[in-house]
Amino acid sequence: MATAAxxxxxxxxxxxxxxxxxxxFAGDSGDGMQLTGGQFTLSTALAGxxxxxxxDFPAEIRAPQGTLxxxxxxxxxxxxxxxxxAGDMADVLIAMNPAAxxxxxxxxxxxxxxxxxxxxxxxxNLAKAGYAVxxxxxxxxxxxxxxxxxxxxxxxxxVKPFGLGNKEALRCKNMWTLGLALWMFDRERGxxxxxxxxxxxxxxxxxxxxxxxxxxxxxxxxxxxxTGPLKQHHIAKAEAEPGLYRTVTGSDSIALGLVAxxxxxxxxxxxxxxxxxxxxxxxxNLSKYxxxxxxxxxxxxxxxxxxxxxGASYAGQLGITSSSGPGIALKGEAxxxxxxxxxxxxxxxxxxxxxxxxxxxxxxxxxxxxAVYGRNGDAPLPVIAARSPSDAFDCAIEAVRIATQYMTPxxxxxxxxxxxxxxxxxxxxxxxxxxxxxxxxDHVPDGGFRPYSRDEKLARPWVxxxxxxxxxxxxxxxxxxxTGHIDYNPANHQAMTDLRQAKVAGIADSIPDxxxxxxxxxxxxxxxxxxxxxxxxxxxxxxxxAKGLDVAHIHIRHIWPLPKNxxxxxxxxxKVIVPEMNTGQLKTVLRDQYLVDARPLNKVSGQPFRIxxxxxxxxxxxx
Amino acid sequence: MNEMTKLTPKDxxxxxxxxxxxxxxxxxxxxxVQRIMxxxxxxxxxxxxxxxxxxxxxxxxxxxxxxxxxIHGRAPAVATGVKLANPELDxxxxxxxxxxxxxxxxxxxxxxxxxxxxxxxxxxxEIYGLTKGQYSPTSRVGTRSPSTPFGSVDRPVTPCAFALxxxxxxxxxxxxxxxxxxxxxxxxxxxxxxxxxxxxxxxIVYNDDVFAxxxxxxxxxxxxxxxxxxxxxxxxxxxxxxxxxxxxxxxxVVDVVDGNWQAAGVLVHxxxxxxxxxxxxxxxxxxxxxxxxxxxxxxxxxTFESAVVEQNAAAAKGKKPDLQALIAxxxxxxxxx
Ligand code: SF4
Numbered sequence: 001m002a003t004a005a006x007x008x009x010x011x012x013x014x015x016x017x018x019x020x021x022x023x024x025f026a027g028d029s030g031d032g033m034q035l036t037g038g039q040f041t042l043s044t045a046l047a048g049x050x051x052x053x054x055x056d057f058p059a060e061i062r063a064p065q066g067t068l069x070x071x072x073x074x075x076x077x078x079x080x081x082x083x084x085x086a087g088d089m090a091d092v093l094i095a096m097n098p099a100a101x102x103x104x105x106x107x108x109x110x111x112x113x114x115x116x117x118x119x120x121x122x123x124x125n126l127a128k129a130g131y132a133v134x135x136x137x138x139x140x141x142x143x144x145x146x147x148x149x150x151x152x153x154x155x156x157x158x159v160k161p162f163g164l165g166n167k168e169a170l171r172c173k174n175m176w177t178l179g180l181a182l183w184m185f186d187r188e189r190g191x192x193x194x195x196x197x198x199x200x201x202x203x204x205x206x207x208x209x210x211x212x213x214x215x216x217x218x219x220x221x222x223x224x225x226x227t228g229p230l231k232q233h234h235i236a237k238a239e240a241e242p243g244l245y246r247t248v249t250g251s252d253s254i255a256l257g258l259v260a261x262x263x264x265x266x267x268x269x270x271x272x273x274x275x276x277x278x279x280x281x282x283x284x285n286l287s288k289y290x291x292x293x294x295x296x297x298x299x300x301x302x303x304x305x306x307x308x309x310x311g312a313s314y315a316g317q318l319g320i321t322s323s324s325g326p327g328i329a330l331k332g333e334a335x336x337x338x339x340x341x342x343x344x345x346x347x348x349x350x351x352x353x354x355x356x357x358x359x360x361x362x363x364x365x366x367x368x369x370x371a372v373y374g375r376n377g378d379a380p381l382p383v384i385a386a387r388s389p390s391d392a393f394d395c396a397i398e399a400v401r402i403a404t405q406y407m408t409p410x411x412x413x414x415x416x417x418x419x420x421x422x423x424x425x426x427x428x429x430x431x432x433x434x435x436x437x438x439x440x441x442d443h444v445p446d447g448g449f450r451p452y453s454r455d456e457k458l459a460r461p462w463v464x465x466x467x468x469x470x471x472x473x474x475x476x477x478x479x480x481x482x483t484g485h486i487d488y489n490p491a492n493h494q495a496m497t498d499l500r501q502a503k504v505a506g507i508a509d510s511i512p513d514x515x516x517x518x519x520x521x522x523x524x525x526x527x528x529x530x531x532x533x534x535x536x537x538x539x540x541x542x543x544x545x546a547k548g549l550d551v552a553h554i555h556i557r558h559i560w561p562l563p564k565n566x567x568x569x570x571x572x573x574x575k576v577i578v579p580e581m582n583t584g585q586l587k588t589v590l591r592d593q594y595l596v597d598a599r600p601l602n603k604v605s606g607q608p609f610r611i612x613x614x615x616x617x618x619x620x621x622x623x
Numbered sequence: 624m625n626e627m628t629k630l631t632p633k634d635x636x637x638x639x640x641x642x643x644x645x646x647x648x649x650x651x652x653x654x655x656v657q658r659i660m661x662x663x664x665x666x667x668x669x670x671x672x673x674x675x676x677x678x679x680x681x682x683x684x685x686x687x688x689x690x691x692x693x694i695h696g697r698a699p700a701v702a703t704g705v706k707l708a709n710p711e712l713d714x715x716x717x718x719x720x721x722x723x724x725x726x727x728x729x730x731x732x733x734x735x736x737x738x739x740x741x742x743x744x745x746x747x748x749e750i751y752g753l754t755k756g757q758y759s760p761t762s763r764v765g766t767r768s769p770s771t772p773f774g775s776v777d778r779p780v781t782p783c784a785f786a787l788x789x790x791x792x793x794x795x796x797x798x799x800x801x802x803x804x805x806x807x808x809x810x811x812x813x814x815x816x817x818x819x820x821x822x823x824x825x826x827i828v829y830n831d832d833v834f835a836x837x838x839x840x841x842x843x844x845x846x847x848x849x850x851x852x853x854x855x856x857x858x859x860x861x862x863x864x865x866x867x868x869x870x871x872x873x874x875x876v877v878d879v880v881d882g883n884w885q886a887a888g889v890l891v892h893x894x895x896x897x898x899x900x901x902x903x904x905x906x907x908x909x910x911x912x913x914x915x916x917x918x919x920x921x922x923x924x925x926t927f928e929s930a931v932v933e934q935n936a937a938a939a940k941g942k943k944p945d946l947q948a949l950i951a952x953x954x955x956x957x958x959x960x
Contacts, residue, residue, distance in 0.1 A: 042954055045956065046954075046956050048956075048958070191954065242957075242958050242959055242960035243957070244951055244955055244957050245955060245957070245958060246951060246952075246953050246954065246956075247953075247954070252953075256949065259946065259949065260946055260950070263944075263946055268708075270704060270707065270708055272704065290934075290935045290938035290939040290942075291938070291943070291944045292944050292946070293944075295707055295708070295931060295935060297703070297704070297707060297931075299700065299703075299733075300700075300729055300730065300732075300733040301729060303700065303730075304699075304700035304703070304729075304730055305700075307693065307694075307697040307700035307701045307704065307730075308701065308703045308707070309704055310693075310701055311673070311691070311700070311701035311702060311703060311704025311705040311706075311707075311708065312705065312707060312708035313704075314691055314701070314704070314705060314708075315704065315705045315706075315708035315709045315712065316708060316709065317708040319704065333694055334694060334697065336694075337693060337694050341691075393950075427950055427951045428950070429947075430946050430947050430950070431947075464709070465668070465669075465671045465705070465712055466668055466669055466709060466711065466712060467668060468668045469668070470668075471667055471668055471687060471688060471689055472689070472690075473683050473684050473689070473691070473692065474690070474691055474692070475683070475684075475690075475691060476692065476694055477692065485639070486639075486684065
């Protein structure tokens with residue numbers, strides 16, 4: 001039944017519009033490719049292009065030099081039209097060594113340009129990458145355009161005046177390469193020079209050397225009079241709404257969204273975390289925001305991270321914890337405690353490839369079952385999924401709103417792709433966000449205080465220890481309706497289970513109806529996605545519609561509870577296909593909830609969907 | 624505390640029916656805690672009892688204070704969040720040998736090394752009571768239990784040694800039914816930082832009399848050494864004392880004649896002496912040594928929550944929170960209309 005996504009890798013999928021270019025920087029993990037990519041991203045944003053990036057790095061911190069598993073790559077797609085994905089296939093591949101070439105060649109479109117550092121294609125590196133002869137000299141790269149020059153030597157020449165050691169001098173290679181890329185796409189060097197000066201403020205010689213390398217790379221493009229493939233491209237500015245923009249990664253926007261959410265709720269924040277890839281950056285970011293009433297706590301383990309957050313929520317702060325799949329698994333029992341004690345809590349899962357340790361640095365969305373169902377007992381918990389780095393900001397705020405308004409833990413799903421990818425973000429005007437201030441119960445209400453009494457949303461009162469007159473005890477043992485006393489009676493457990501269920505189901509009353517992102521209800525075919533597959537699905541549906549195909553795109557943010565109109569909406573379409581980077585988890589939920597014939601389209605390679613893969617699936621479904 | 628509303632131990636009792644087995648040592652500990660509450664000036668609404676899972680962890684339900692009965696082993700982690708969120712609260716952690724040293728051993732270690740200001744009361748009954756009598760990490764080798772019908776083979780942990788090894792700044796011991804327990808608890812409350820208190824608690828159902836070698840009336844005088852800062856380490860009515868073998872570096876028992884403990888070389892208890900504390904907590908009756916009780920080690924150090932609060936304040940100093948500016952921060956650009 002499950003249809004695996006076909007790996008579409010033919011010329012027909014080559015980038016169709018001239019207005020967008022995909023560049024992939026690939027090198028050894030010590031070559032500074034992520035830094036190069038990050039700075040190129042910034043210059044691209046400053047040039048007014050829309051963009052999306054995909055950092056793709058190895059799990060090893062310092063993998064042996066020159067090896068295939070030590071390759072680190074950074075892909076950027078930019079252009080003058082709306083860009084939703086990091087691009088299917090690269091137009092330009094910059095390969096800093098043989099291993100980088102070998103492991104990234106399959107992602108370069110036929111006819112695309114390879115820029116290779118000849119200086120690194122010596123016998124040792126060739127052998128490490130498993131090449132018997134240099135691919136630069138045999139005919140194996142004939143399907144592509146090849147430009148090889150000795151970037152290493154050119155870099156050494158350019159930094160000679162600074163008297164650096166050979167190793168240090170070679171470290172400037174990435175800036176030389178960046179300089180060349182800046183020339184290719186007609187970018188300003190100014191902001192990057194400023195950045196280098198700031199970065200090496202303590203070592204001006206290193207700053208100067210890096211700037212010299214950057215300038216040399218740029219000058220090389222300008223003066224080398226290379227005939228053939230190396231030419232300057234001008235990518236027009238993308239049309240964008242006027243306003244202030246910045247680039248954000250999901251880790252940035254989640255941290256900011258949590259701060260914003262806490263402010264809108266009027267609460268200090270407590271964040272309990274434990275280092276794990278790819279979630280740690282949220283902890284790093286938040287640890288800097290002390291003036292916003294943020295306390296961060298690096299706990300001894302994942303369980304302590306969530307348990308301390310529950311303790312902080314109990315004491316009247318907004319408790320938050322974050323992790324990735326394996327850590328979320330460890331937090332499961334404590335989530336049940338937060339459900340039972342009905343305390344607000346936000347749990348963020350930056351999903352990665354699983355099971356077990358799985359693929360720590362690769363993306364996947366295979367924790368949906370875990371989020372919706374993964375606890376002992378009937379333990380309902382609202383789940384929200386972010387579709388992109390910028391969307392994660394609003395999702396974080398929404399998670400805080402639901403947690404504090406409904407007195408419940410909330411799971412926010414993102415993934416490794418969203419966490420690390422950058423995109424331009426129009427900085428929102430915070431005054432347009434409706435505050436949702438929390439009120440703590442601080443007096444005995446009429447009729448007496450009952451810790452498990454409920455408001456119209458079925459939420460129980462939030463009482464801070466320290467409040468006179470409201471002393472009470474809570475815990476993980478089943479509570480008596482209303483009083484919150486320990487109660488094992490069958491009828492009471494039934495009633496409390498029903499109440500917990502009804503409270504979470506009732507959240508659907510406060511979320512918007514599901515919209516159709518592209519196309520109309522009633523189309524022949526709908527692609528229903530969630531999370532970071534938004535970009536490829538959206539682009540594929542857009543292209544298919546441009547060809548006249550009757551297909552729509554729905555992207556679900558509220559995974560649990562689902563929007564109230566979703567069932568009727570899905571039933572209006574002829575066919576329902578659910579593309580997911582898992583083996584069909586949302587598909588199962590939709591089938592279960594609505595008895596619709598949702599069909600899966602799955603990809604679990606640790607890489608995001610390509611637009612072409614989804615386009616092919618659309619065509620197949622409508623043929 | 625307001626003089627007008629002088630509280631009594633009764634004010635710290637709840638209306639909940641206490642559900643321990645009749646004769647359980649937990650009753651005596653509950654009474655002792657309720658008894659000292661007015662004496663230490665506890666304010667009920669500012670006091671929070673946090674527990675894990677096990678017989679002892681039912682404790683918060685019986686205290687008329689705020690209380691949180693959490694999950695197995697995690698009370699220290701929950702308590703850390705409570706205290707960091709509101710350092711004004713007086714936090715007590717109630718736990719047992721399985722809860723604190725088996726499933727929650729990691730949290731116990733980190734609570735102690737961080738030195739969160741709280742009282743940590745470990746009810747040690749050397750057995751899993753709530754799950755019907757399996758041997759625990761403090762059970763002695765050879766303990767027969769449903770899970771070890773032929774006797775346990777793994778060696779037990781000494782809770783106070785574990786605490787000292789984790790960097791504890793306050794280590795004390797008491798016995799559930801002993802009159803001194805109140806004083807030990809008061810000292811624990813008076814100490815700023817993690818006050819680690821091991822309480823020998825008799826589980827009458829699954830491990831009755833396991834501590835009888837030093838708690839039973841006929842054995843008590845001979846096998847209980849109640850230490851007190853600045854006082855000689857005497858026991859058995861002052862006829863015996865603890866001395867240090869300065870060559871082999873171990874503690875041993877000496878006879879004290881006519882009260883002349885100096886002549887016998889009896890040590891004076893110095894609660895700041897970490898080295899001697901290590902030796903004291905390791906004394907065992909089966910080695911011919913009395914059990915050390917009372918405040919064995921106390922040497923205050925800065926507490927975790929105060930360090931966190933200070934750093935938060937210092938890092939925020941002079942910075943005005945401006946959410947709009949924060950979200951726009953970094954390298955940004957403007958698209959003109
Ligand atoms: S099982 Fe033992 S420890 Fe538990 S309540 Fe009964 S006597 Fe006390």
